[in-house]
Amino acid sequence: GDFVEGNVVQSAFDLNQPMSVVKGKLKLPSTKQSTMKLSGAYVELDAIKKSEDGKYIVLRFHEYAGAKGKVLVENGFDVKEFAESDLMERPIESFRNGKMEFAIKPYEIKTILLKL
16 A cells, blocks of 8 residues: 555654643543544644634644545534634634534645634
8 A cells, every 4th residue: 555554644743753741731521531533534633732822722734645625623622713724823714613624635734723
């Protein structure tokens, strides 16, 4: 098979960027088992961070296999609203609530802002 079938991207990411831990607390509702669940083929979550201006939580994804598709993000914590932004973390659409689902293009980097 090719690099996609061989999970080369995931293996390289795990090797070169192991998960780091920072001190803090997150209290999840008892019905939630995970902080975040990502559904979408060939999409990696690259960053979860506070925005540079301190107003939002930033999620940054990229598509790595040259395929387009849909991405669904399910959070284990409450999100009031979210919006897509540019790489400079400026919203490019109005904030909305509901299901966090979006389309992604081949090799696209997608940035989502969360209001908690």
